[in-house]
Amino acid sequence: MAKKLKAAVIGTGMGRFHARSYAANKKVDLVALCDLNKPEAEWLAGELGVPHVFDNYAQMLDSVKLDIVSVVVPNHLHAPMTLDALERGIHVLCEKPLATTVADGEAMVALAEKQNLRLMVNLCSRFDPVNATVAKMVRDGDLGEVYYVRGGMMRRRGTPRLDFDSSGDLGRGAWFVQAEKAGGGALMDIGVHILDLCWWLAGCPAPVAVSGATFPDFRQAEFAKQKVRGDVDNGAAATIRCENGAQIFFEATWASNMKDEHYCKVYGTKAGASAMGEAMFYTTKAGKPADKPITPIPGITKDSYEHFVDAVLDPSIELNASGAGGLTILRILDAIRQAGRDGADTYLCDCCC
Numbered sequence: 001m002a003k004k005l006k007a008a009v010i011g012t013g014m015g016r017f018h019a020r021s022y023a024a025n026k027k028v029d030l031v032a033l034c035d036l037n038k039p040e041a042e043w044l045a046g047e048l049g050v051p052h053v054f055d056n057y058a059q060m061l062d063s064v065k066l067d068i069v070s071v072v073v074p075n076h077l078h079a080p081m082t083l084d085a086l087e088r089g090i091h092v093l094c095e096k097p098l099a100t101t102v103a104d105g106e107a108m109v110a111l112a113e114k115q116n117l118r119l120m121v122n123l124c125s126r127f128d129p130v131n132a133t134v135a136k137m138v139r140d141g142d143l144g145e146v147y148y149v150r151g152g153m154m155r156r157r158g159t160p161r162l163d164f165d166s167s168g169d170l171g172r173g174a175w176f177v178q179a180e181k182a183g184g185g186a187l188m189d190i191g192v193h194i195l196d197l198c199w200w201l202a203g204c205p206a207p208v209a210v211s212g213a214t215f216p217d218f219r220q221a222e223f224a225k226q227k228v229r230g231d232v233d234n235g236a237a238a239t240i241r242c243e244n245g246a247q248i249f250f251e252a253t254w255a256s257n258m259k260d261e262h263y264c265k266v267y268g269t270k271a272g273a274s275a276m277g278e279a280m281f282y283t284t285k286a287g288k289p290a291d292k293p294i295t296p297i298p299g300i301t302k303d304s305y306e307h308f309v310d311a312v313l314d315p316s317i318e319l320n321a322s323g324a325g326g327l328t329i330l331r332i333l334d335a336i337r338q339a340g341r342d343g344a345d346t347y348l349c350d351c352c353c
């Protein structure tokens, strides 16, 4: 039997999904969990048979021999915990967004490179079978040249803490709506997913100019009622012009007075495709529309956690959703955040992965 990776997870909210995938993976020994809420970590450890539980992550990194760790905590803690793990020679799967500041993201990517360790961001939309099939169609040239991608994650009511059960799996922490801990609101939470999906399906072209705006938070009365302080955006819309001439448009919001809408549409010179829900290939035959549903290619993708494990075990596997790609996305998010403050457009340097 080949070497098993010794794994740990920090954070047991979304972290429980990381932990359950590691626990089910024959290539992994899930040896430790850590959460400030130790009873919750103990409960999850009981479910999964994990021997060590901590409420102090540095203690865990120092006392348990680890190969990989998932960092699944509020966004402002991604950088310090990832840097501490990389310093100790541990590969990191970090939750999205990579960090709350570009400087932190740069430090994380630089240290992973210096240490020759894997750093992946859990941009899990890339691991959806329909999205992965459309990405392959783009790579195979089925769409011709991709010149425009537009996507949206527009919720009617889906603001963390306000609209999610505080004892549930997701969206429960008040930190989601606090700028110093989250780095932003819907832009950093779900905007990061749809922006990354659009950028990935465009073929990851280098972004050169960003024009955007953030949406006002109109739910302060509800925050006050629930005694939660909220000071972040309720969403954003932006256009990104890329080096190869392609254009990306995305929009994301936690709350709106409009029906839910989740979409991602890829426009190519030969054909078009929609991912995320609709899954259609738009093409013509003898000048007439010959559209057909996209059937996901069986086995085209594993889940993000399994992909990370495989990429750590086999250095020849190209990491999907690498730290470097996550940093490009963070630079775009930062430009939109800035536009939300001063209304200015941003020109980015050649900073693509």
Ligand SMILES: NC(=O)c1ccc[n+]([C@@H]2O[C@H](COP(=O)([O-])OP(=O)(O)OC[C@H]3O[C@@H](n4cnc5c(N)ncnc54)[C@H](O)[C@@H]3O)[C@@H](O)[C@H]2O)c1
Pocket: 010, 011, 012, 013, 014, 015, 034, 035, 036, 037, 055, 056, 057, 072, 073, 074, 075, 077, 095, 096, 097, 122, 123, 124, 169, 170, 171, 172, 173, 174, 189
């Ligand atoms: N990829 C996805 O689709 C997805 C979905 C949900 C959340 N997330 C990301 O996962 C991360 C965590 O989100 P969540 O929904 O689990 O939040 P959460 O608030 O539900 O859980 C965070 C957990 O981290 C723990 N924690 C906080 N500080 C800690 C510390 N210093 N040491 C140890 N534990 C600490 C908290 O006690 C809490 O249990 C965020 O970055 C979020 O953006 C990603």
